[in-house]
Amino acid sequence: MKKPRLAILFFAxxxxxxxxxxxxxxxxAQTTAAPATTPEQTxxxxxxxxxxxxxxxxxxxxxxxxxxxxxETGSWDDVCDPPCExxxxxxxxxxxxxxxxxxxxxxxxxxxxxxxxxxxxxxxHGKQIAGKVIGGVGVGTFxxxxxxxxxxxxxxxxxxxxxxxxxxxxxxxxxxxxxMIVGVAGAVIGFSMAxxxxxxxxxxx
Numbered sequence: 001m002k003k004p005r006l007a008i009l010f011f012a013x014x015x016x017x018x019x020x021x022x023x024x025x026x027x028x029a030q031t032t033a034a035p036a037t038t039p040e041q042t043x044x045x046x047x048x049x050x051x052x053x054x055x056x057x058x059x060x061x062x063x064x065x066x067x068x069x070x071x072e073t074g075s076w077d078d079v080c081d082p083p084c085e086x087x088x089x090x091x092x093x094x095x096x097x098x099x100x101x102x103x104x105x106x107x108x109x110x111x112x113x114x115x116x117x118x119x120x121x122x123x124x125h126g127k128q129i130a131g132k133v134i135g136g137v138g139v140g141t142f143x144x145x146x147x148x149x150x151x152x153x154x155x156x157x158x159x160x161x162x163x164x165x166x167x168x169x170x171x172x173x174x175x176x177x178x179x180m181i182v183g184v185a186g187a188v189i190g191f192s193m194a195x196x197x198x199x200x201x202x203x204x205x
Contacts, residue, residue: 049087054109054116058084061121064098070106084118096120096202102128104200117205123197131194138186145179152176 060082068076070093090109097103102123152173
């Protein structure tokens with residue numbers, strides 16, 4: 001019957017979402033781990049903050065976010081976590097990133113003794129992958145129910161009981177229509193979630 005199958009489908013989608021988010025976060029944490037510093041590497045000490053630097057407040061959509069600064073070698077170093085509340089050198093480039101998060105584009109800080117609020121809305125790798133999975137399941141559900149509807153529509157009698165279930169073809173076709181609607185909804189929600197999670201935006205005010 002359709003109702004138990006839909007319940008199992010939704011349970012599988014929820015389980016897949018949880019597993020995919022966990023796997024994506026773990027994999028991204030491993031790939032973005034900072035390399036160990038070798039004795040030959042040298043780093044330049046950061047400049048001492050002055051009152052001519054802006055005072056930064058970081059507001060991020062994820063607690064895993066950090067304000068990062070690009071050093072002379074092109075690497076990104078963590079500067080502070082939300083809410084930050086520190087003065088920062090306006091000369092280097094900055095970004096907001098974190099484990100399992102889509103890094104923002106590099107941006108500059110305004111110069112001068114002023115308060116600056118950095119608002120970051122970050123996408124996540126877990127939601128991006130999970131959205132694609134949910135969208136794919138939705139497309140698959142729609143196609144299967146559409147095929148069922150077409151097959152049942154071509155049967156000789158719409159009122160004949162369907163196998164051992166005791167349901168008429170019209171009833172099963174109605175369940176197929178519901179399944180197609182659920183599939184379309186799942187595809188729209190899933191792919192929309194994946195698209196929204198692909199980008200991270202930062203506003204500097």
